[in-house]
Amino acid sequence: MTTTTDIPNIPNEKKPAPKSIVLTSHPSKTDSRKPLPIDWGAADPGLRGPIVATLQNPGGKNAVGTHSGAYSLYRALAIASGQLKAEHKPDLTNTAPAERIGPFPQWADPEKIVSMDPWGHMTSEVFARQIAAGWDIRPTVAVTKAHINMPELHQAVQAGRLVPDGDILAANGDVKVTKVAVEPVWWLPGVARRFKISETELRRGLFEQTGGMFPELVTRPDLKVFLPPIGGMTVYLFGDVSRLGKKETRIACRVHDECNGSDVFGSDICTCRPYLAHGIEVCIEEAQKGGVGVIVYNRKEGRALGEVTKFLVYNARKRQEAGDRAETYFQRTECVAGVQDMRFQELMPDILHWLGIARIDRLVSMSNMKYEPIVSSGIAVVERVPIPDALIPADARVEMDAKKAAGYFTEKVPDAEELKQAKGRGLTE
């Protein structure tokens, strides 16, 4: 990568920190310490420019918020309690991506990716000159390799659905994967356009409706990038990663939203872990045939309402008159939360574009809320793979019927009579 822009030296930040507290910053017309410019969507990373969001560069920060999402609070606590020095800069020796991913043409379209930094894993490489000039530029994406092993895959091998190949899937059930962790990086003009609102409305809403988080959202309209303190996502890739972005490569994919109760503990009220395990099975199959499998795991617990709200809704569903039934499934969430869902799949396809995906051959999801944004964003979907009926726990029938009636991909939509039946267990059973 070459860059033709001049890189200003790091502003002189070595003077002692001011004793007074600065409540919020404002764009400066006179201060010579200007943030590095960001040209979102520029094909050349030198022109795109780095995201500078650490607190080491107060004058040169070009983003609202800071790194590590919600974990920035823990770092603040570490510094406040004297366990971490505020001026610590990470030693990134040996941390570079374990597999090369991209660049892909989608990275050069400012509307295709608005909620992550496509260059986030390559910062040490593509912003080497800025780093050498003293700028503190940190990765927002990390790529590593791992072996995973899930009991459900053993069962798939025993049942003959999966056959170990000694590489992607070993005889002991070990599966080789490439894993990618992604921190949210929002380009505010693009996020606003996704939600069909003005950037000003977005900024004011984010500030006021969080109880006053980050006044810079409204005082710094010149800062176009925001690192929100929310959970990010993890991508698990199966097969030869270098085949991503090639037209002939078949892609199997499940986009999965976190559900701790099922994903970890195997709660039987929903189909989350069974469907995830099925998605991984399909990904392994596709990888064994020379394609790439993609599992996207989004930290959006309880439809991004959080687990307290989720459990309140469970109680309301189980206790309502006439029992837990599909016809009132969404209503109970709406009574408590005001909406049926807060996951905002509008931003979800970004990660698929980042992976260079233009076509998904097998989408392991029945959700119309996921399918529609994927297709609208320009990615073709060839086949939709429903969850095998045998994997649906008895108590999860209510959810499945309700979702099918609401537009979930299915061959048989349940009728009104069906939806009225109480199928869920009572709260005390």
Added chain:
Amino acid sequence: MTTTTDIPNIPNEKKPAPKSIVLTSHPSKTDSRKPLPIDWGAADPGLRGPIVATLQNPGGKNAVGTHSGAYSLYRALAIASGQLKAEHKPDLTNTAPAERIGPFPQWADPEKIVSMDPWGHMTSEVFARQIAAGWDIRPTVAVTKAHINMPELHQAVQAGRLVPDGDILAANGDVKVTKVAVEPVWWLPGVARRFKISETELRRGLFEQTGGMFPELVTRPDLKVFLPPIGGMTVYLFGDVSRLGKKETRIACRVHDECNGSDVFGSDICTCRPYLAHGIEVCIEEAQKGGVGVIVYNRKEGRALGEVTKFLVYNARKRQEAGDRAETYFQRTECVAGVQDMRFQELMPDILHWLGIARIDRLVSMSNMKYEPIVSSGIAVVERVPIPDALIPADARVEMDAKKAAGYFTEKVPDAEELKQAKGRGLTE
């Protein structure tokens, strides 16, 4: 519950929202709209007072931040994009706790619990008068019941380690649990004391080192409660919950910090899911004998450093000269993150006190970082249960040796020769 304090009517908030943006609030000496007082640790909830953190009560908010932790950002997005009305108040019909928990004497000690609201699940009951007077008071804790089913428990039954009893553990592997979701609620003076710093240092650190989140942390010293936008925790209880808080009740407990890669996907670089599954097995055993099993699941991914940092560290460990070995295990994290760990177990025992626990008969953890704060907080630990050797994946030996050498509970501490051996797989294997 009775209360002797007068409850002021809700301040008149019905005037239209101001057009101008209020960047931060300041304590008012003249405004009659005073927040309800909070007397943290008061035994009578009427005297303790409710946490008012919704944006429906701008004049009467008595906490910094708002509900739902990091998910408050999603709610803000829902409102900004017109999908949720800002004035929505939850309809909490039928959402009350599925099991009664507390009150316990520990709730009346302002130093025992500082990072959650002990009355958070009982708001509709104990703050009924305030709610009737128009105050928008929301639960920060939710209690429900569920059935869980994990493949590891089937294996335990097959191996004869667990015997189904038809109630707690059914023949099909279903386990009955009571689940509790908890949103963080920090009482700032108490949190500061836990970290042995002043409240002012804590507030300033949290504000400045997050990149300027919530100026009210510094402008509103009168607001002593903060709802940080971080992940909370989930508690899984096994056995008869009404036995909590009784001296004769035996308690088995594992405090588990989230590790998505292992907990969900079964990555073999650590012992997280195997140890969690073993903890659940011990909890079921204890519940079958008339005790109570307690699993606390904390949302503190990657030692609260987040997953991007975690994966960067994995790469550095696997690529270092002489391979991945125990003697440099902690060093690699410290190079990248500046600390070895950011989980702050100082706050962790709060949930145990909330459950009325004064003695843990079987603590399913070898971690000294968990053991010491539990014991220092006044909870006796009778037995520490190590992970059975057969459950440690081969690639996780590095971690296990490093932790044993650093003070992990074990019968045999590895020597320097042992710690030098490269035991972890290389990055490309």
